[in-house]
Amino acid sequence: MDALPAHMRPERSFQGFILALQRFWAEQGCVILQPYDMEMGAGTFHPATTLRALGPKRWNAAYVQPSRRPKDGRYGENPNRMQHYYQFQVIMKPSPPNLQDLYLKSLAAIGIDSSLHDIRFVEDDWESPTLGAWGLGWECWCDGMEVSQFTYFQQVAGVECAPVAGELTYGLERLAMYVQGVDRVYDLNFNGRDGADKVTYGDVFLQAEQEYSRHNFEYADTTMLFEQFKMAEDACKKYLAAGWREGGNQKEHLMALPAYDQCIKASHVFNLLDARGVISVTERQSYIMRVRELAKACGDAWVHTEAGRAV
Amino acid sequence: MPDLLLELFSEEIPARMQAKAADDLRRMVTDKLVAEGLVYEGAKAFATPRRLALTVHGIPARQSDLKEERRGPRVGGPDAAIQGFLKATGLVRIEDAKIQTDPKKGDFYIALIEKPGRATIDVLAEILPVIIRTFPWPKSMRWGERSAKSGSLSWVRPLHSIIATFGPETEEPDVVKFSVDGIEAGQTTFGHRFMAPAAISVRRFEDYEAKLKAAKVVLDPQARKDIILADAKQLAFAQGFELVEDQVLLDEVAGLVEWPVALMGSFDEEFLSIPGEVIRATIRNNQKCFVVSDPKTGKLTNKFILTANIEAADGGKTIIGGNERVIRARLSDAKFFYETDLKTKLEARLPKFEQIVFHEKLGTQAERIKRIERLVAEIAPLVGADVEKAKRAAHLAKADLLTEVVGEFPELQGLMGKYYALAQGEDASVAAANEEHYKPQGPADRVPNDPLSVSVALADKIDTLVGFWAIDEKPTGSKDPYALRRAALGVIRLILENQLRVRITDLAASSYLWHLALINSQWRLFSYDGAEDSSQLIACDSIQDWSKYSERQLFVMYGRARSPHEGDDEIAFPDQPGGPFRWPKIKSLPRDMLSFFADRLKVQLRDQGARHDLVDAVFSLGGQDDLLLVVRRVEALGKFLDTDDGKNLLAGIKRASNILAIEEKKDKRAFDGAPDAGLYNLPEEKALANAIDQVKREAGAAVQKEDFATAMSAMAKLRPAVDAFFDKVKVNDDEPKVRENRLKLLNEIRAATRAVADFSKIEG
Structure with a gap:
């Protein structure tokens, strides 16, 4: 790491920070993927996690995923709450016996020295009602701040994980703020340069936060969104139904991934409707159930595909 | 004798599960040992975030040998029986069995089975893996390569290594040989995750604990707590401050560290404008840190004060700095919430309660608040509270549930209401009632004594009890999801500790009326007084109106609810949301609830050392719904029964009751009614009759004045007359009329003493 130019050092630039994590996990044998090209609420929704966590095949991957939480928009006025932020996601299946050590080494790689910082694993049971998923693990604290989620998946999309995958999620902005020592996310140095060459996180994203907050809370077209939800739901079911084949002596599925895209879509549309405040408390539950049904059906299809089934 | 050392080393165990897990481990291992005939001298279990450890000392090295005689079939019995016997006992030939002669049944076979005791280490190798596999974690998980197969080990978090050694103090112990899911038991553990992560080889508990300490692990949770508490106090003291002690937080924090290091940080003074409780909740709940007070103010x-898990290279500067940043951000949020809350008046929040369901069958929170306001108006005069203020207090008491701060920290409900009420200029008592109406929360909680708080606290709890009683959600066995026992105990303590004279059944009846009357936020109680249609219904606005009518004359307008007819046990609500279901009748619910109160009071008095049979003796008089008087009667009765007069009178009354019970059974009739003075022919009869008259008069008058001690002394005067009567008079006289008259006289004794209690319910 010492060979890195100053502007690429993880404690100097946001992009250097991301690159350091990617390099670290690449060295552990992970495939480094690029973000999934769809809007989603968390990195867990990426098919590289949700679907690849299922089935017996080995799978080690890491990627950055922009996460959209329409309700968390604050018009750019809150120092650390945003409707769009980055998660760094690692999944290792089966979970290696030294996953905690690897995680701590990854912190060292981004400049968090465990002889100076107080790093703790504090109980946190993870559950995603929309994904029909749960796992046990911790939130990882660094000097009293939650910086990552660490989960051993037990069930995803209604399917028991066999073997279990370990999942790590880093809140990138928050960690980078800590490492760079800034209190406001928009003050993060994005490119590690100084003076006129310096680009901040605010330069890149502040306007987007303002515009999307307006959109999410005030103008998002709810008629269209209600329709989109229904369309995505129908399409998902249609692709799932169409994908089944009787292949040899076992059932096969040939369209789990396109069907799952529609599940991701439905979930994001629901989040937008929720932010617009047009879904009542009782309806809310039923929308969550509908997305979960899609996720479960996709999970069931996935374990009948080439990548999801045994051998 | 040898000792066992067991350690289960894993990834971080949730703090809240550690104490119970240590206890379970000790219990499971020692129970199994005892079941295997291995009685041990002592056992102690420990937990840290990464390990459960157990030491059991003084276990015999072997089980003792067992000798057993087993009786078999008779000699010459069927072959199948003999073969079965051989198989069951492990004998090779029947000739190996002894023959025993029984004079009645003839000869039969006896097998002598000798079961040699096994080495304890072998027994341990068998029981330990079973205990690990069946360990009762509240939640457990699978992990790693092996989780691909079914039947893989479940543990709270991944289990990495096991130490199991067994041996006498003076020798090198042996490893108990077993493996669980690929983990071989051995004698290796690891030190502190960051400060001493290397492997450590241990032999027995003494060197295990010492080597861990050298590797920066304090094994004993109590020792960790002591260190944290002492260091935190010292840090605060050094700056002239005082640690705000917090046992629950201390327990949790001790479960998050293996090597506790207390450090002190600070935050901007501007945050001290937030109420202290909010600061504390923020720092404690979110950051698991202690707060500090200034003893002068x-x-x-x-x-x-934070508790780190490491001795940092920079003395903790970085750690303190990081925690300060997080706490600053958290306190800014809290300050923002608090200041936002202050901008909205409490009553302006109330309309939102119309959308919030309290319970499907019991309506919205808004309806509940309306009912409590009605009920509190009736209670206030009984407890000396101002009616208008009490109504105002009840009106506002729940509003803080909708504030930002309470949303964030539910445990601050009530307290925030008080702050916000004061801030908007409410009367101090009205504001205090916001907080105090939730009290007492448990047997150890303080009971409020401001009449305003008392009235709202009573109304709140009675509304809850009556509502859940009406929809038949009473507590059963260990299930009490709505904490109704706690609510009833709260009512009892409010009444007794404030010496209140209220009738539980009246309050319950009122509350029930308001439940029935308030449907969809409309008051809809009408009397049915021969009305043919709704235009003839008379609105009832208060309990006084209501009480003028009989049950049959009352009904509730709700959808197609029908009027109850004489003999109906319930009121039907065909259209109620969540229905159709039936509610109990207005006059039966309070009676039913009173017996629940009687049970709670019994528990409460028994906990204070009073005799539960005395409570029964008072309640069995019937109609005892003034709890304060019940307790006074019980107290007077208890004192009286401690005296010789009391004991002897009780014996006399019991004797009279026994005789009466026998004769009543014999004649199949009761001997009630006044005895005929003309039939007395012995002086002792006349004396007893006179004494009864006098006692009735005096005790009755004393009871009227609620002076139970005087009533008891009056009753004591019966004793010589009763004693003399039993001494000299034969009850079962040959002349039937005289016998009947004497039995009636005995009945009078019983009747006279019922002025204070039913003595037949008293034991002894």
Whole structure:
């Protein structure tokens, strides 16, 4: 790491920070993927996690995923709450016996020295009602701040994980703020340069936060969104139904991934409707159930595909 | 004798599960040992975030040999029986069995089975893996390569290594040989995750504990707590401050560290404008840090104490700095919430309660508040509270549930209401009632004594009890999801500790009326007084109106609810949301609830050392719904029964009751009614009759004045007359009329003493 130019050092630039994590996990044998090209609420929704966590095949991957939480928009006025932020996601299946050590080494790689910082694993049971998923693990604290989620998946999309995958999620902005020592996310140095060459996180994203907050809370077209939800739901079911084949002596599925895209879509549309405040408390539950049904059906299809089934 | 050392080393165990897990481990291992005939001298279990450890000392090295005689079939019995016997006992030939002669049944076979005791280490190798596999974690998980197969080990978090050694103090112990899911038991563990992560080889508990300490692990949770508490106090003291002690937080924090290091940080003084409780909740719940107060003012200072898990290279500067940043951000949020809350008046929040369901069958929170306001108006005069203020207090008491701060920290409900009420200029008592109406929360909680708080607290709890009683959600066995036992105990303590004279059944009846009357936020109680249609219904606005009518004349307008007819047990609500279901009748619910109160009171008095049979003796008089008087009667009765007069009178009354019970059974009739003075032919009869008259008069008058001690002394005067009567008079006289008259006289004794209690319910 010492060979890195100053502007690429993880404690100097946001992009250097991301690159350091990617390099670290690449060295552990992970495939480094690029973000999934769809809007989603968390990195867990990426098919590289949700679907690849299922089935017996080995799978080690890491990627950055922009996460959209329409309700968390604050018009750019809150120092650390945003409707769009980055998660760094690692999944290792089966979970290696030294996953905690690897995680701590990854912190060292981004400049968090465990002889100076107080790093703790504090109980946190993870559950995603929309994904029909749960796992046990911790939130990882660094000097009293939650910086990552660490989960051993037990069930995803209604399917028991066999073997279990370990999942790590880093809140990138928050960690980078800590490492760079800034209190406001928009003050993060994005490119590690100084003076006129310096680009901040605010330069890149502040306007987007303002515009999307307006959109999410005030103008998002709810008629269209209600329709989109229904369309995505129908399409998902249609692709799932169409994908089944009787292949040899076992059932096969040939369209789990396109069907799952529609599940991701439905979930994001629901989040937008929720932010617009047009879904009542009782309806809310039923929308969550509908997305979960899609996720479960996709999970069931996935374990009948080439990548999801045994051998 | 040899000792066992067991350690289960894993990834971080949730703090809240550690104490119970240590206890379970000790219990499971020692129970199994005892079941295997291995009685041990002592056992102790420990937990840290990464390990459960157990030491059991003084276990015999072997089980003792067992000798057993087993009786078999008779000699010459069927072959199948003999073969079965051989198989069951492990004998090779029947000739190996002894023959025993029984004079009645003839000869039969006896097998002598000798079961040699096994080495304890072998027994341990068998029981330990079973205990590990069946360990009762509240939640457990699978992990790693092996989780691909079914039947893989479940543990709270991944289990990495096991130490199991067994041997006498003076020798090198042996490893108990077993493996669980690929983990071989051995004698290796690891030190502190960051400060001493290397492997450590251990032999027995003494060197295990010492080597861990050298590797920066304090094994004993109590020792960790002691260190944290002492260091935190010292840090605060050094700056002239005082640690705000917090046992629950201390327990949790001790479960998050293996090597506790207390450090002090600070925050901006501007945050001290937030109420101290909010600062504390923020720092404690979110950051698991202690707060510090200034002994001069008794208020919080801008300091906090955190417990780190390492001795940092820079002495903790970085750690303190990081925690300060997080706490600053958290306190800014809290300050923002608090200041936002202050901008909205409490009553302006109330309309939102119309959308919030309290319970599907019991309506919205808004309806509940309306009912409590009605009920509190009836209670206030009984407890000396101002009616208008009490109504105002009840009106506002729940509003803080909708504030930002309470949303964030539910445990601050009530308290925030008080702050916000004061801030908007409410009367101090009205504001205090916001907080105090939730009290007492449990047997150890303080009982409020401001009449305003008392009236709202009673109304709140009675509304809850009556509502859940009406929809038949009473507590059963260990299930009490709505904490109704706690609510009833709260009512009892409010009444007794404030010496209140209220009738539980009246309050319950009122509350029930308001439940029935308030449907969809409309008051809809009408009397049915021969009305043919709704235009003839008379609105009832208060309990006084209601009580003028009989049950049959009352009904509730709700959808197609029908009027109850004489003999109906319930009121039907065909259209109620969540229905159709039936509610109990207005006059039966309070009676039913009173017996629940009687049970709770019994528990409460028994906990204070009173005799439960005395409570029964008072309640069995019937109609005892003034709890304060019940307790006074019980107290007077208890004192009286401690005297010789009391004991002897009780014996006399019991004797009279027994005779009566026998004769009543014999004649199949009761001997009630006044005895005929003309039939007395012995002086002792006349004396007893006179004494009864006098006692009735005096005790009756004393009871009227609620002077139970005097009533008891009056009753004591019966004793010589009763004693003399039993001494000299034969009850079962040959002349039937005289016998009947004497039995009636005995009945009078019983009747006279019922002025204070039913003595037949008293034991002894």
